[in-house]
Each structure stands twice: as structure tokens, then as C-alpha cells.
Amino acid sequence: MSTVALAVTDGMLHFELSVAYEVFGAGPAGVADAWYDTVLCGPGAVQVGRFRLDPDHGLDRLPRADTVIVPGWADVDEDPPADLVDAVRAAHEAGARVASLCTGAFVLAAAGLLNGRRATTHWAHAGDLRARFPQVEVDPDVLYVDSGSVLTSAGKAAAMDLCLHLVRLDHGSSTSNAIARRLVVPPHRAGGQAQFVTTPVPARDNHPLAELLPWAIERLDHPLTVEDLARQARMSSRNLGRHFRSVTGTTPLQWLLTQRIRHAQELLEATDDSVDAIAAATGMGTATTLRRHFNRTVGVPPDTYRRTFRSRARPGPNDSRQHYA
Incomplete structure (x- = not known):
């Protein structure tokens, strides 16, 4: 029988802790x-969270565990407690498998366990993790990353994905599937967290592209080129590219592709249109082209996305085509 130690301290997130306990607490x-x-x-x-807990053991028990789970850390702007960081590091050095759930990755990064490794966390905090720990290869698009002795998961529900993955490694797929059925969750989810990320709008509306972006959004079904955009903005293509980098953080063509994908997501969620019709409406040309770009960008095929995010609501005249960057 192997030991799973759930490492807790003030400021941990109760949801991720509860997920781990539900999965590992009873077989x-x-x-x-x-x-x-x-x-x-x-x-x-x-x-x-709002609960007061009395742990079974002190943090000095972690190095004697086979697997250490670090739940989400609430205040990622603050350094995690040194005693927790030291105990997690000592556990890994003693041979324990260490896994973080959501923002628990900040604890693993502070312990140096993610240096030179690919890792993930909740997409909303991926930039912070990358900025504070530049030696970590942060991948914001996946549900979890298994690096052998160190594992990290994305936000909230992805904690369940990683915990079931650990059970699958230790006890096989049939046991992992049985746990998933008991918890009424899918034993394995397709794709990554890119499918859950919304594209933000520029924070200000007085930038040089303020008129161009909505103009382009209304014409996504057209085969727009960089020259078309530059002509509409009354600037050179080179100048346009510079402004796009400044305002959106990407190139004009990549921005257009992102808007086409986001509009395709909206149509998949809220209409019964075929993939061919959506490809035409988003300027992707053919269903094959849409599927290729959609799968590469979102992480799942259009049909899978539609089944996951299907809504009975229908968009109003002002509900779509609103993501500018």
C-alpha cells in the first residue's frame, strides 16, 4: 500500500484539496x-478556504510518502510558506512523486522542482508563473503535464484529470474508470485548457486600430489580407504590423486566424450550422481547413467542442464577434 500525502497550509484552495481526497481517500x-x-x-x-483543518501529521511526514499532492495556492502574488516549500523539496529528494493541482505549481516552482521542466497551471496564472520562474517551461494549453516524478495540472477541474491519471498509472484504466464513474466525471477529457480560454478585448479604445478591429470582425467571412487591413487603416503594411504587435501582441494574420476560430466556437455553441457552413461563415473556406486550424488551436475537433459546450441559447445581433485581441 503506497502513501499519498496531501500537503496543506494556510491559504490552500479547498476545491483542489477535496478533489484529491475524493480520488485517493477510498478505492x-x-x-x-x-x-x-x-x-x-x-x-x-x-x-x-472557509474551513479549519487539523492535519494527521506534520510537514516532516512528506519525505516518507510515495506521492505528495500540493493543492492550489490561493495567493499567488505572495511567496508560499518556506516550511512547505522545504518539505516538498525534501520529499522529492527522498524519491517521492510530487504533483501540484492548479496554482500549487507555484509551490513546486519555489522548491526548484520545475526548473528546466515543462509544467502547467491555471491559464489565468500561467503568465505570472512564467515571469516569476523563467527557468520553467510553462505550457498554458494543456490539462496536465506528466514529467515522471513531477506532475502539474491546470485549473480546478483539471485537478481531477491529473488525479485520475495518477490512479491510472498505479492501478490501471479499469480502476481509474471506476473512480470516474463513482464521481460522475469523464475518465479522460479530450484536448487542453485552450478550449476554455476566452480572448480578451484591448483594455483601451483609443489605440490606432480602434476602428479597424471591429471593421475586420464584421468581415471574417471575407478573404482578408494584410494589404486589405493596411488599406482600410490607411497605413503601410509594415506600420500595421507594428501597431498590431503593440495592441494585440501578435501579427495581423495570426490575429485574423484567432478571430475566425473564436467566431467558429460561438457558432458551434449556439447554432445548428454544419461545419461546412461555419467554415464559410468564418472565412476558413472548407471544413477540412477549419478542422485543421481548430484542432491545432483549441485542442479538440469542432464536433467534440460542440458536444462539450453546446448551448440552447441563440446569439442576439450583438452577442457575437466581440473578441478583438
């Missing part, structure tokens, strides 16, 4: 005797 019928010995380890009574 399905037939494997209960070989299931994990799950323990809660902390520096003493801790505040996790």
Missing part, C-alpha cells in the same frame, strides 16, 4: 485492500 470495490494510505500533512491547524 473502488476489489482494490480497497491495495488502495492508498491517504494522509493530510500540515504545520498544525490550518485555514483552507
